[in-house]
Amino acid sequence: MRPTYLTRVLLLAVCCCVAVCDLSHVEDMKSQERFFLSSLGLSGRPRPAGSHQSRRHVPSPLWRMFRRSESVQAQESDPCMVSEYGVRGNIIRYVQDQGRLVSGWNSVCQACVEKQLFFNMSVLQPVELLSLAQLDVKFHWKPFRPASLLQGPRTLSVSLYKVIRATLRGANPQANRRLLLSQSIQLQPEPISITMDLTSLAENWRKPGRNYGLVLEQLPLIADPEELLPFHPGNSLPLEPAFTLPLIQASLVAVSLNPHQCRSRQRRSAVHLPVTPSNVCKARRLYIDFKDVGWQDWIIAPQGYMANYCHGECPFPLSESLNGTNHAILQTLVHSLDPHGTPQPCCVPIRLSPISMLYYDNNDNVVLRHYQDMVVDECGCR
Numbered sequence: 001m002r003p004t005y006l007t008r009v010l011l012l013a014v015c016c017c018v019a020v021c022d023l024s025h026v027e028d029m030k031s032q033e034r035f036f037l038s039s040l041g042l043s044g045r046p047r048p049a050g051s052h053q054s055r056r057h058v059p060s061p062l063w064r065m066f067r068r069s070e071s072v073q074a075q076e077s078d079p080c081m082v083s084e085y086g087v088r089g090n091i092i093r094y095v096q097d098q099g100r101l102v103s104g105w106n107s108v109c110q111a112c113v114e115k116q117l118f119f120n121m122s123v124l125q126p127v128e129l130l131s132l133a134q135l136d137v138k139f140h141w142k143p144f145r146p147a148s149l150l151q152g153p154r155t156l157s158v159s160l161y162k163v164i165r166a167t168l169r170g171a172n173p174q175a176n177r178r179l180l181l182s183q184s185i186q187l188q189p190e191p192i193s194i195t196m197d198l199t200s201l202a203e204n205w206r207k208p209g210r211n212y213g214l215v216l217e218q219l220p221l222i223a224d225p226e227e228l229l230p231f232h233p234g235n236s237l238p239l240e241p242a243f244t245l246p247l248i249q250a251s252l253v254a255v256s257l258n259p260h261q262c263r264s265r266q267r268r269s270a271v272h273l274p275v276t277p278s279n280v281c282k283a284r285r286l287y288i289d290f291k292d293v294g295w296q297d298w299i300i301a302p303q304g305y306m307a308n309y310c311h312g313e314c315p316f317p318l319s320e321s322l323n324g325t326n327h328a329i330l331q332t333l334v335h336s337l338d339p340h341g342t343p344q345p346c347c348v349p350i351r352l353s354p355i356s357m358l359y360y361d362n363n364d365n366v367v368l369r370h371y372q373d374m375v376v377d378e379c380g381c382r
Contacts, residue, residue: 033045033293040261040369040371041091041125041127041258041260041261041369043125045295045298046298046359046360046361046362047297047298047362048297048298048360048361048362048364049362049363049364056094056096056364056365056366058300058358058366059094059251059366061084061253062092062094062358062366062368063358064084065082065084065092065368066301066356066358066368069356069370070356079262079354079370079372080257080262080370082131082132082255085131085132085134085253085255087131087132087255088129088131088257089131089132089255089256089257090257090258090261090262090369090370091128091255091256091257091258091367091368091369091370092253092254092255092367092368092369093123093124093253093254093255093256093361093365093366093367093368094251094252094253094365094366094367095119095120095121095123095251095252095253095254095363095365096119096251096363096364096365097117097118097119097249097250097251097252098118098119098120098363099115099116099117099118099213099214099250100115100116101113101114101115101116101248102114102115102116112217112218112219113217113218113219113245114215114216114217114218115215115216115217115218115248115250116213116214116215116216117135117213117214117215117216117250118211118213118214119202119205119211119213119252120211120363121202121205121206121211121254122206123361123362123363123365124206124254124256125258127258127259127260128256128257128258129256129257129258129259130199130202130203130206130254130255130256131199131255131256131257132197132199132253132254132255133197133198133199133201133202133203133252133253133254133255134195134196134197134198134199134252134253135160135194135195135196135197135198135214135250135251135252136193136194136195136250136251136252136253137160137193137194137195137216137248137249137250138191138192138193138248138249138250139156139158139185139191139192139193139194139246139247139248140191140246140247140248140249141187141188141191141246141247154186154187154220155184155185155186155187155220155221156184156185156186156187156218156219156220156221156245156246157182157183157184157218157219157220157221158181158182158183158184158185158194158216158217158218158219159179159181159182159183159216159217159219160179160180160181160182160196160214160215160216160217161177161178161179161180161214161215161216161217162177162178162180162201162212162214163176163177163212163213163214163215164176164177164178164212165212166212173215176212177215180196180198180214181194181196184221192246198252202252202254216248216250218245218246220245261371261372262372278312279312279313280312280313280315280322281310281311281312281313281314281322281347281379281380281381282310282311282312282347282379283308283309283310283349283376283377283378283379284308284309284310284311285306285308286306286307286308286309287304287305287306287307288304288305288306288307289303289304290302290303290304291303291304298359298360298361299357299358299359300358300359300360300366301357301358302355302357305355305374305375306375307374307375307376308375308376308377309376310347310348310349310376310379311347312347312379313344313347314328314332314344314345314346314347314381315332315344316332316333316335316336317329317332317333318332318345318381322380322381323350323378323379323380323381324345324380324381324382325380325381325382327345327382328345328380328381328382331343331344331345332344332345332381345381345382346381346382347379347380347381348379348380348381348382349376349377349378349379350378350379350380350382351376351377351378352372352373352374352375352376352377353372353373353374353375353377354370354371354372354373354374354375355370355371355374355375356368356369356370356371357369357371
């Protein structure tokens with residue numbers, strides 16, 4: 001039997017209604033996600049630029065700090081103090097170098113090779129207070145042949161300059177630079193690191209139009225100039241060098257404090273929630289898996305956490321275990337006399353604790369952040 005015109009209209013109306021309801025639900029979910037991310041101090045959901053294969057590995061110091069934050073020894077420490085650096089902060093970023101290697105010897109120093117360093121400080125939000133910006137430059141000799149150590153000292157002079165203004169075409173770039181560091185390093189089997197505090201300079205980089213970056217200059221210190229190898233763009237060198245220029249890996253460790261997310265409070269203690277069924281107000285187990293909410297593409301660790309929630313009744317008379325206030329005790333008394341006119345007190349969290357999260361931001365920087373009030377430890381009647 002063919003459907004009538006009225007039936008077809010009704011079916012179309014039902015389908016449209018379902019579609020509108022689904023669209024409304026999706027918009028509500030997106031609105032809730034934006035609200036939650038805003039409460040975490042994020043302007044939006046991070047969307048890392050690179051693929052999983054091309055993303056930067058988590059630096060070892062960040063892994064150590066993350067694991068320490070989850071350890072028992074850290075439970076009583078200040079969540080807004082980064083003990084590894086001795087500064088206040090609840091956000092630690094490894095800001096990637098976005099500079100480039102200059103192709104060819106420069107005109108001022110014929111034997112020099114220059115590497116431009118640039119760190120985008122706009123990743124810090126205006127509310128954040130910068131506590132520390134530490135430059136970390138690693139020099140890797142690849143390929144390295146131990147026999148080259150026996151041929152005599154192989155020393156590299158390294159100079160670091162801050163760029164104070166943009167250089168016009170044809171002008172001398174040296175006039176727009178100020179020397180920050182001059183140091184000699186020797187060829188070694190293991191990578192060599194140079195660190196430097198750039199907090200005041202990085203704070204100035206946060207101002208629009210003030211970030212011109214740095215220039216790292218390398219000069220091999222050897223007796224015979226003929227031992228110098230021709231420079232190849234991309235810092236790739238042949239396998240038979242008399243003096244191998246190192247590969248350079250630079251990052252900026254930025255520690256900042258979001259004061260709105262840093263309140264004085266106790267750290268999490270070991271809480272073992274009961275599994276026995278009960279209708280009385282108490283903390284219940286709730287595990288949040290970040291894969292379930294579609295955040296596994298930007299959150300590195302943890303993959304999820306035990307968030308818990310409060311649920312249950314606040315019956316009369318309130319026992320001491322229900323952590324009721326004087327107001328809640330009186331409210332339960334009135335509720336017992338007038339159950340339809342006065343509701344019971346609500347079962348709500350009264351003690352929460354923080355968690356730490358490692359994640360990628362929109363620029364593929366690795367960020368370690370401490371978030372308060374993420375785990376329900378104890379419930380009470382209010």
